[in-house]
Amino acid sequence: MIGPSWIGDLVQSQVLFSCLHERYPDRSVECVLPRWTYELAPRIPGLDQAYELDVGHGQLGLSKRWRLARDLRTRNYDQAIVLPRSWKSALLPFFARIPRRTGFLGEMRYGLLNDILPNPPRYTIPYRDQLLSLCRHEDEPLPQPIPMPRLLVEPPDRSRTLERLGLTINGDRAIIALLPGAEYGPAKRWPIDHFAALAKIIQGMGYAVWVLGSARDQIAGATIASAAPGVVNLCGRTSLPEVTDLLSTVSLAVTNDSGLMHLAAATGIRLVCLYGSSSMDYTPPGSERALSLSLHLDCSPCFARECPLGHLNCLRNLPVSMVMDAIQRQLSD
Numbered sequence: 001m002i003g004p005s006w007i008g009d010l011v012q013s014q015v016l017f018s019c020l021h022e023r024y025p026d027r028s029v030e031c032v033l034p035r036w037t038y039e040l041a042p043r044i045p046g047l048d049q050a051y052e053l054d055v056g057h058g059q060l061g062l063s064k065r066w067r068l069a070r071d072l073r074t075r076n077y078d079q080a081i082v083l084p085r086s087w088k089s090a091l092l093p094f095f096a097r098i099p100r101r102t103g104f105l106g107e108m109r110y111g112l113l114n115d116i117l118p119n120p121p122r123y124t125i126p127y128r129d130q131l132l133s134l135c136r137h138e139d140e141p142l143p144q145p146i147p148m149p150r151l152l153v154e155p156p157d158r159s160r161t162l163e164r165l166g167l168t169i170n171g172d173r174a175i176i177a178l179l180p181g182a183e184y185g186p187a188k189r190w191p192i193d194h195f196a197a198l199a200k201i202i203q204g205m206g207y208a209v210w211v212l213g214s215a216r217d218q219i220a221g222a223t224i225a226s227a228a229p230g231v232v233n234l235c236g237r238t239s240l241p242e243v244t245d246l247l248s249t250v251s252l253a254v255t256n257d258s259g260l261m262h263l264a265a266a267t268g269i270r271l272v273c274l275y276g277s278s279s280m281d282y283t284p285p286g287s288e289r290a291l292s293l294s295l296h297l298d299c300s301p302c303f304a305r306e307c308p309l310g311h312l313n314c315l316r317n318l319p320v321s322m323v324m325d326a327i328q329r330q331l332s333d
Contacts, residue, residue: 001031002082002089002103003050005057006183007240007259009127010037010044011266012286013083014149016131017046023135027078032068032092040240040263043151053092060088069095081134082106082113102134123282123303149286151266153248161245165237169249175208176327177247178224179255179264181217181235185305187277188256190315192220196227197320198254202327203228210234210250212243212260252330254323261285270333272326276315277302291326293318 001017004010010033020029030049033041034057041050053068055061065088073096080093085106093101094112102115109116120130128149132142162169169175180195182188199209209228211221213235221235238246244263247253252270255261257278264271265287273285275294279301285292294300300314307314 001029001080002084002092003031003033003037004083005034005037007037007040008262008283009083010040011149011151011259011262012128012283013131014044014046014151014266015128015147015286016081016083016135017044018147019132019135019143021046030075030077032072037240040151040244043153043241043244045150045152062091065092066095068092072096079115082109083131083134085119087112104130123279123301126281127283128286148288149262149266150268151244151263153244153267157241158245158248161238161242162249165234165242165246167232167246170208173206173208174251174331175210175249176202177250177253177255177264178209178211179213179253179258179260180211180220180224181213181260182256182258183214183216184258185277187302187304187307187312187315188258190256190274190276190318191312192223193227194318194320194323195220195254196224198323199224199228199231201320201324203230207251208232210246212238212246212253252327254327257283265290270330272323272330274315274318274323276300276312276318277304277307279303289330291330293322293326 017029028048031047032051032053035052035054038052041047055064069092077098079100080098082090082103087107090109090112100115101113103113104117104119128146178195202209209231211224211233215236217235221233225231225233247264248267253264254272257275261273265285271285271290273290273292280292295314295318297314
């Protein structure tokens with residue numbers, strides 16, 4: 001399988017890995033992943049083996065794809081499923097001479113793929129439904145209810161992560177995680193001053209607050225921690241497996257529609273999810289313990305990286321009080 005480039009898409013793909021295992025119990029499910037998601041592979045149930053493709057976002061990396069394909073050719077795969085829709089993502093299984101190469105048509109990938117499914121209507125069919133259709137026969141109904149993704153968290157790993165970061169868990173004081181990032185773009189990010197105001201209120205209620213994110217979120221984390229002294233800013237200090245460990249310890253996370261939202265959902269914790277330019281119908285959090293908020297403006301969802309109207313009212317006008325009410329509902333459940 002050629003895996004997706006986005007963290008959230010990879011986490012959601014776990015339902016496909018499990019589906020393939022159920023359908024073909026005697027076969028190995030293996031996946032090629034980019035370097036920034038490769039480290040998460042051991043936490044994904046149903047994924048037997050992963051291979052790292054060290055090619056950056058937007059790069060063709062033709063020689064690297066060829067070399068990895070040459071190595072994979074010796075594995076004698078029966079089928080390759082290509083999850084991304086790009087032309088370049090279909091090159092590797094073609095180079096590896098895998099006889100059946102399955103995927104959506106995407107960028108007109110005739111020849112590279114020989115088992116082509118028509119592109120689903122854009123943004124109207126939930127992404128997890130699209131994934132599951134890749135392992136079903138034509139006209140075969142999808143399982144109901146649609147499975148929820150999950151990730152593995154082992155207590156020894158969690159303990160090592162907490163120790164490395166110098167964190168302790170006080171059973172009498174619940175922890176709420178704030179996830180202010182969204183790699184896709186600013187049109188999916190609730191304003192940082194809103195997160196900072198929320199952190200102050202949460203602390204005033206006696207909860208501990210952790211801010212989690214990538215190195216790109218360090219400024220956002222520092223801004224929140226500066227506005228609310230006592231907040232633990234962990235942005236840029238953790239790997240993806242370590243973020244998984246930490247999220248599994250908290251009582252609730254407040255999150256944009258992001259890769260970490262899907263990762264948090266797969267740990268089973270309670271969530272409050274904030275939607276702006278994206279759709280809670282297309283990429284809902286894979287959890288029955290999530291509460292999603294959106295203002296449902298006429299201009300949203302637009303699916304843009306940046307607000308095309310320049311105001312970001314879909315998130316800027318989402319008040320801290322509404323998010324706080326959602327937190328209280330979740331914690332009282």
